[in-house]
Amino acid sequence: MLEIRGLTAAVDGKPILHGIDLAVPTGEVHAIMGPNGSGKSTLSYVLAGRDGYEVTGGSATFDGEDLLAMAPEARAAAGLFLAFQYPVELPGVGNANFLRTALNALRRARGEAELDAVQFLKLARVEAKRLSMPDDMLKRNVNVGFSGGEKKRNEVLQMAILRPRLAILDETDSGLDIDALRIVADGVNALRSPQSSALVITHYQRLLDHIVPDRVHVLAGGRIVRSGGPELARVLEEGGYASVVADAA
Amino acid sequence: MSHAADPLAPVHAVTQTPYKWGFTTDIEMDMAPKGLNPDIIRLISARKNEPEWLLDWRLKAFALWQAMTAPEWAHLHHPPIDYQDLHYYAAPRKQAGPARLEDVDPELLATYEKLGIPLKERAILAGVEPAEGERAPVAVDAVFDSVSVATTFRATLAKAGVIFCPISEAVREHPELVRKYLGSVVPQGDNFYAALNSAVFTDGSFVYVPPGVRCPMELSTYFRINARNTGQFERTLIIADAGSYVSYLEGCTAPQRDENQLHAAVVELIALDDAQIKYSTVQNWYPGDAEGRGGIYNFVTKRGACRGARSKISWTQVETGSAITWKYPSCILAGDESVGEFYSVAVTTNRQQADTGTKMIHIGRNTRSTIVSKGISAGRSDNTYRGLVRIMPKAAGARNHTQCDSLLIGDRCGAHTVPYIESRNPTAKVEHEATTSKIAEDQLFYCRQRGLSEEDAVNLIVNGFCKEVLKELPMEFAVEAQKLLAVSLEGSVG
Numbered sequence: 001m002l003e004i005r006g007l008t009a010a011v012d013g014k015p016i017l018h019g020i021d022l023a024v025p026t027g028e029v030h031a032i033m034g035p036n037g038s039g040k041s042t043l044s045y046v047l048a049g050r051d052g053y054e055v056t057g058g059s060a061t062f063d064g065e066d067l068l069a070m071a072p073e074a075r076a077a078a079g080l081f082l083a084f085q086y087p088v089e090l091p092g093v094g095n096a097n098f099l100r101t102a103l104n105a106l107r108r109a110r111g112e113a114e115l116d117a118v119q120f121l122k123l124a125r126v127e128a129k130r131l132s133m134p135d136d137m138l139k140r141n142v143n144v145g146f147s148g149g150e151k152k153r154n155e156v157l158q159m160a161i162l163r164p165r166l167a168i169l170d171e172t173d174s175g176l177d178i179d180a181l182r183i184v185a186d187g188v189n190a191l192r193s194p195q196s197s198a199l200v201i202t203h204y205q206r207l208l209d210h211i212v213p214d215r216v217h218v219l220a221g222g223r224i225v226r227s228g229g230p231e232l233a234r235v236l237e238e239g240g241y242a243s244v245v246a247d248a249a
Numbered sequence: 250m251s252h253a254a255d256p257l258a259p260v261h262a263v264t265q266t267p268y269k270w271g272f273t274t275d276i277e278m279d280m281a282p283k284g285l286n287p288d289i290i291r292l293i294s295a296r297k298n299e300p301e302w303l304l305d306w307r308l309k310a311f312a313l314w315q316a317m318t319a320p321e322w323a324h325l326h327h328p329p330i331d332y333q334d335l336h337y338y339a340a341p342r343k344q345a346g347p348a349r350l351e352d353v354d355p356e357l358l359a360t361y362e363k364l365g366i367p368l369k370e371r372a373i374l375a376g377v378e379p380a381e382g383e384r385a386p387v388a389v390d391a392v393f394d395s396v397s398v399a400t401t402f403r404a405t406l407a408k409a410g411v412i413f414c415p416i417s418e419a420v421r422e423h424p425e426l427v428r429k430y431l432g433s434v435v436p437q438g439d440n441f442y443a444a445l446n447s448a449v450f451t452d453g454s455f456v457y458v459p460p461g462v463r464c465p466m467e468l469s470t471y472f473r474i475n476a477r478n479t480g481q482f483e484r485t486l487i488i489a490d491a492g493s494y495v496s497y498l499e500g501c502t503a504p505q506r507d508e509n510q511l512h513a514a515v516v517e518l519i520a521l522d523d524a525q526i527k528y529s530t531v532q533n534w535y536p537g538d539a540e541g542r543g544g545i546y547n548f549v550t551k552r553g554a555c556r557g558a559r560s561k562i563s564w565t566q567v568e569t570g571s572a573i574t575w576k577y578p579s580c581i582l583a584g585d586e587s588v589g590e591f592y593s594v595a596v597t598t599n600r601q602q603a604d605t606g607t608k609m610i611h612i613g614r615n616t617r618s619t620i621v622s623k624g625i626s627a628g629r630s631d632n633t634y635r636g637l638v639r640i641m642p643k644a645a646g647a648r649n650h651t652q653c654d655s656l657l658i659g660d661r662c663g664a665h666t667v668p669y670i671e672s673r674n675p676t677a678k679v680e681h682e683a684t685t686s687k688i689a690e691d692q693l694f695y696c697r698q699r700g701l702s703e704e705d706a707v708n709l710i711v712n713g714f715c716k717e718v719l720k721e722l723p724m725e726f727a728v729e730a731q732k733l734l735a736v737s738l739e740g741s742v743g
């Protein structure tokens with residue numbers, strides 16, 4: 001599904017990614033771990049097409065299509081979703097209105113009929129309930145005044161409603177309490193299917209207890225320095241990054 | 250797609266606002282010769298069969314105007330206006346004053362049809378709500394250049410005792426009301442543009458709502474400037490008698506022309522005890538092209554007097570048009586416990602300049618005012634909020650809350666906030682909050698990541714920014730205003 005080859009990227013002229021090779025086959029969940037500042041968020045922004053994140057070499061394809069040539073909204077329409085490490089506030093924009101606009105934009109792009117406000121609200125309420133989120137989250141303005149944990153849950157709600165084929169979760173587990181962590185993991189697991197994949201960026205083994213990944217990659221200094229099965233996360237938890245990073249150097 | 254190093258690159262692109270109301274109407278006009286002098290004023294007065302007192306009133310205004318100079322304090326730049334190079338009267342020839350709808354020139358009806366203004370009264374059944382998707386009936390007074398060409402639903406309104414007619418007609422039919430209130434809020438010598446208007450005003454709407462009456466429908470006036478080199482000087486006078494309520498809407502457009510056109514209106518509102526006036530404007534005059542050629546110069550004096558106790562006047566405006574806007578809808582809160590409100594969205598793009606705001610003059614005890622101003626600037630435009638809150642010595646317990654937010658799209662536009670606060674009563678409380686923000690790159694990216702196009706993302710963010718103001722507009726107008734915002738900002742990013 002996602003194939004990244006020799007990807008290098010710079011931010012403000014400063015090289016951050018130094019050659020990423022990574023393949024996430026359809027139906028698999030991969031985890032990316034790595035020290036602060038190693039380039040995890042940069043990779044997710046590059047994949048989602050954020051302006052200012054300049055690709056300087058390599059390639060990334062999504063279902064064989066050149067992902068890097070597409071506008072951000074076209075990537076979203078193709079099925080890519082990014083749960084932001086720092087979700088953005090949109091003052092005055094109602095959460096439900098925002099989500100319906102987004103869902104309908106995606107449906108339009110896919111040639112599906114748009115949902116009216118009533119149909120949408122029905123769907124949104126079901127998903128909110130599944131994630132144990134109070135209905136009034138839908139009425140509030142997008143992320144405005146949300147606690148850190150609420151923002152993360154709101155990202156998962158959006159993911160549940162937009163049903164991406166490739167979800168990239170950038171530290172969605174950070175700042176969540178134990179119950180919320182479970183809910184977020186359930187949300188990701190609910191989307192797990194032979195047709196969809198996920199790339200889960202995290203610092204903690206505990207999330208991977210709930211979302212058991214097919215592969216774990218370690219990103220350090222803008223490169224993937226180690227890849228392995230779920231057990232790699234446990235090794236990291238015990239020995240810290242020093243063991244694997246030093247290993248790879 | 251290029252990953253330019255500048256994350257704000259998409260907002261640098263030049264604005265290209267397509268103005269959809271720029272067509273002209275080809276119609277035979279009765280025009281006064283260019284120029285302004287007592288003879289022209291006599292001609293206007295004669296054309297309108299005015300009584301002697303009104304001609305004298307105009308001539309006095311003219312004398313005052315001659316001794317005045319245009320204000321220069323506003324944050325606006327334009328070449329000097331040659332007041333002798335304008336026509337002060339232009340009327341469609343076939344039309345001698347407003348008549349029955351059937352008598353209106355079909356060319357004119359077609360014009361308003363094209364503008365989406367309903368001049369045909371649809372049959373309305375008493376007590377029947379309009380079906381979904383259908384417009385609720387609105388009574389319309391259509392002013393074309395210097396004259397009112399049609400006023401709809403007059404019979405329905407008359408049944409409720411509401412007078413809604415062109416002011417030229419009110420001068421003849423209801424002289425006692427006009428004489429009592431005309432100029433009582435905005436005197437002839439109030440300011441340069443008000444004096445000019447008082448001397449040469451040609452038409453506009455008149456509304457009187459009798460005591461205790463809730464006006465049964467929204468009233469609206471639709472202004473259209475068509476003729477070349479013509480100034481439009483309309484005069485609106487609205488009186489809400491004790492315990493009455495009226496909601497009034499004003500809309501305007503003008504053809505696309507290379508030269509600038511002058512619009513200098515005066516609006517006077519009077520609310521007596523417990524009366525409420527809600528005045529909403531969606532101003533969409535031709536703003537000029539991307540280079541700043543053409544467009545309307547909009548110099549307007551709007552003022553409401555809350556004369557009665559517990560009366561309330563509420564101004565809501567969405568300003569997207571005009572090359573230059575100079576406009577400060579104000580409230581004089583004389584009655585005890587009276588309330589003034591000002592909700593404004595002002596959008597400037599390309600080379601547009603807007604200097605707008607409000608004045609709240611607190612005279613009575615426990616008077617309250619609320620100001621919410623949202624300025625949006627794009628392109629190379631300049632947007633200034635100028636607000637005065639004055640608390641007079643007797644206004645014990647007066648309260649004002651002002652919130653003034655500016656949103657910048659791109660980095661070649663400007664936003665300025667100029668609050669003046671004068672409090673002469675120690676028990677008064679005045680609060681002022683101001684913010685300036687940009688449509689942040691991360692907001693746009695967040696929306697686009699969810700699948701929204703850049704334009705949809707900007708619209709969503711802009712509408713969110715204006716929400717507090719848009720919700721004050723009557724439902725149908727709010728929808729129109731949202732569309733207008735979208736059209737105005739089309740192409741300002743991406």
Ligand SMILES: Nc1ncnc2c1ncn2[C@@H]1O[C@H](COP(=O)(O)OP(=O)(O)OP(=O)(O)O)[C@@H](O)[C@H]1O
Nearest residue numbers: 011012014016034035036037038039040041042043
């Ligand atoms: N605009 C920028 N200018 C310069 N350096 C930047 C910029 N944005 C990011 N960086 C740098 O790029 C590196 C990678 O940042 P990134 O956010 O991708 O790290 P991360 O792996 O997600 O870290 P964390 O675990 O803390 O979230 C960091 O050293 C960061 O300081």
Ligand SMILES: [Mg+2]
Nearest residue numbers: 040041085170
């Ligand atoms: Mg990060």
